[in-house]
Amino acid sequence: MEYEDQINHAFDSKYECLLFDVDDTLYPLTSGLSREVTKNIQEYMIQKLGIEEEKVPDLCVSLYKHYGTTMAGLKAIGYNFDYDDFHGFVHGRLPYTMLKPDPVLWNLLLSLPVRKVIFTNADKKHAARVLNRLGLEDCFEGIICFETLNPTNKDNPSAADGFISNTGIFDIGNYSACPDSELELPSTSVVCKPFEKAFQQVFEIANINPRKTLFFDDSIRNIQTGKNMGLHTVWVGTSHRTEGADYALESIHNIREALPELWEADEKAENIQYSGRVSVETTVEA
Numbered sequence: 001m002e003y004e005d006q007i008n009h010a011f012d013s014k015y016e017c018l019l020f021d022v023d024d025t026l027y028p029l030t031s032g033l034s035r036e037v038t039k040n041i042q043e044y045m046i047q048k049l050g051i052e053e054e055k056v057p058d059l060c061v062s063l064y065k066h067y068g069t070t071m072a073g074l075k076a077i078g079y080n081f082d083y084d085d086f087h088g089f090v091h092g093r094l095p096y097t098m099l100k101p102d103p104v105l106w107n108l109l110l111s112l113p114v115r116k117v118i119f120t121n122a123d124k125k126h127a128a129r130v131l132n133r134l135g136l137e138d139c140f141e142g143i144i145c146f147e148t149l150n151p152t153n154k155d156n157p158s159a160a161d162g163f164i165s166n167t168g169i170f171d172i173g174n175y176s177a178c179p180d181s182e183l184e185l186p187s188t189s190v191v192c193k194p195f196e197k198a199f200q201q202v203f204e205i206a207n208i209n210p211r212k213t214l215f216f217d218d219s220i221r222n223i224q225t226g227k228n229m230g231l232h233t234v235w236v237g238t239s240h241r242t243e244g245a246d247y248a249l250e251s252i253h254n255i256r257e258a259l260p261e262l263w264e265a266d267e268k269a270e271n272i273q274y275s276g277r278v279s280v281e282t283t284v285e286a
Contacts, residue, residue, distance in 0.1 A: 014261060015232070016212040017115040019202070021193075022127050024218040025236045026105065026134060026252060033098050040090040041070050048089065049079050055173075062172050066185060068192045068221070069121055076188035077170040083123075083152065091126040101135035104253055109139040112262055117206050118143040119215075121192045144202050149191040194221040199229045214259070216252065220244065234259075 020026060024034055042060060045051045051059065063073025071086055109116060116139060120127050123146045131137045175183045191198050203210055210230035217223050218237040224244035227233045235245035236252055247258055256263070 013114065013264075014212070015114055015214050017117060017206070017208050017214075018112065018262075019117050019119050019206075019208065019213055019215045019231070020140070021217040021219070021222065021236075022118060022120040022122060022130050025216055026130070026136065027099055027102070028251065029218070029237060031098050033094060033096075036094050036098070037090060040093055044086060044089045045070075045074070048081065048085070049074070059172070062176050065176075066172070067188050067190070068194050069190070072188045072190035072192050073172070075190055076186045077172055078168050078186075083146070083150070087123040087126065087146070091123060091129075094126075094129075096129050096133050099130060099133040101133070103135065106135050106139060108253070108255060109136065114262065116140045117208070118145070119193070119202050120145050122146060124148075142206065144205060146192070148205060149198055149201055150189075193217075194219065194225040196225060196229060199225060199231075203229075214262075 023037070027033070038060070042056045045056050045059070046053050060070050063070045063077075067073035067076055071083075074081070118127060118131075118140050120143070122130075124143060127143050127145050128137070131140070131143075170186050172185075175185055191201060193199070199210075202208065210226075213231050214234060215223070215226040215231040216234045216236050217226065218235070220235060220242060223233045223235050227244040227246070232246050233244060234247040234249060234255075235241070236249050238248050239250040241248040249255065249258055
């Protein structure tokens, strides 16, 4: 009984689940892929939504600031387009060859004796392609992505194909210039990070206890929301901690040096089991 108690105590790890973002988290910003994503988003806004080219960069910044993603912001201020069309244009044309297999990260992830789940704002095809290029497709229990949090309703007129009209488009430029005015920022129908609703849905879908979960993301806004929701947090892409980040990693490859406790419960259990086997063998030989 004492031996079983030792085993149970060893497996009583601080963390039951690791929650990972994908882009600029599982691979570095220096890969250049995010720059291509930004370029494609801006081209979509110009070519598909008819937004004036000179207005696009500032609009992207405002939408990201207020809505978490440009797409969520475009929906909120009144643009009507198909989600799959947006993702196909933005992600479907990416040069995924910019990403290379990462056997070091593969070994690290598979050696972790704990659940691992993906939580990304991106669509499922993009997440799958990135994981495939990195060679990490077998490292995660599941993927929670745009489609998971925003199931398509074909009867919903807001999901109609293509751009319908720019009539009634909310002028977010005026709002940003005069945030204290009586203008009310419209809400978005898109569920995404960094907003609490997205995190709450993830906890329910993946049966996650945030108090026993470690969250990895490159966005400090996502990290801070995660911290407010009870998650333990790791800000990836910098070694400088800030408010809301329990840990900060320059690279995801630094995970073992920064968080050795993730492996400790498994190693303790192995040591206890080994010790128990030695004791039994000694008794038999005697």
